[in-house]
Structure formats: structure tokens, C-alpha cells
Amino acid sequence: MYLEQLTDLITKQAHQKYKIKIVGFSQGTATVSRWILKTKYKIETLILWGGKIAFDFNFSLYKEKHSETINYVVFGTEDEFYSQEDIESYRKELSDLKTEWISYNGGHTIDTKTLKLLEN
Numbered sequence: 001m002y003l004e005q006l007t008d009l010i011t012k013q014a015h016q017k018y019k020i021k022i023v024g025f026s027q028g029t030a031t032v033s034r035w036i037l038k039t040k041y042k043i044e045t046l047i048l049w050g051g052k053i054a055f056d057f058n059f060s061l062y063k064e065k066h067s068e069t070i071n072y073v074v075f076g077t078e079d080e081f082y083s084q085e086d087i088e089s090y091r092k093e094l095s096d097l098k099t100e101w102i103s104y105n106g107g108h109t110i111d112t113k114t115l116k117l118l119e120n
Contacts, residue, residue, distance in 0.1 A: 021043075031054075050082070
């Protein structure tokens with residue numbers, strides 16, 4: 001898988017200890033939610049931004065492999081693809097995961113100010 005090969009390449013070139021933080025935006029949230037179940041790497045932080053996990057996401061496997069991963073879900077208050085009702089439904093869908101929910105004033109974009117808050 002491309003993401004695994006890319007991570008292999010980056011970690012081999014790292015000259016110091018690294019922490020892996022993954023951001024999936026929009027349709028990319030489904031992609032990273034599938035990859036994270038297959039990766040051999042420890043993921044420090046998973047950020048699902050403006051999108052939903054894959055429909056076939058295995059919650060049990062995720063909890064088993066990534067119990068220490070910090071999870072964030074981020075949506076803009078004016079996201080044109082997800083209503084507040086959609087987001088509340090999604091919140092219930094993810095209720096078994098320890099997840100911090102973040103919103104920002106804006107639409108279906110990556111808000112740099114919010115991203116910087118999640119940087120640390």
C-alpha cells in the first residue's frame with residue numbers, strides 16, 4: 001500500500017526519534033482509517049478532518065492495535081457536506097472510541113489555526 005511505503009521511506013530517513021501523526025481530510029478520512037488498521041507503525045495521533053471513517057472500519061481491531069492513539073474529529077461549523085445532524089449521528093457512531101471533537105468557524109477546509117492547535 002502506498003501509505004505504508006511512504007511511511008517506510010520517511011521513517012528510514014529520520015535522524016531522530018519520530019512521532020507519527022496522521023491527518024485524513026474529506027474523502028481521505030476513509031483512506032487513513034483503512035490504512036491505520038493495516039500499518040505496522042505506532043500512530044501517536046489520528047485526525048479525521050471533514051470526513052467519515054470507512055464504512056467497514058473494524059473498531060475492535062483499532063482499539064487492539066492503537067489503544068494509545070489520540071483521536072480527533074474536526075468539522076467546520078459551516079461544512080457544506082455535513083449538517084450538524086450528520087455530525088451528531090457520526091458522534092454516536094464513534095461513541096466507543098475515546099475521541100476529542102473539535103469545531104471551528106468555517107466550511108469544508110483545513111483551518112490552519114485549528115491545525116496548529118493540534119500540532120503539539
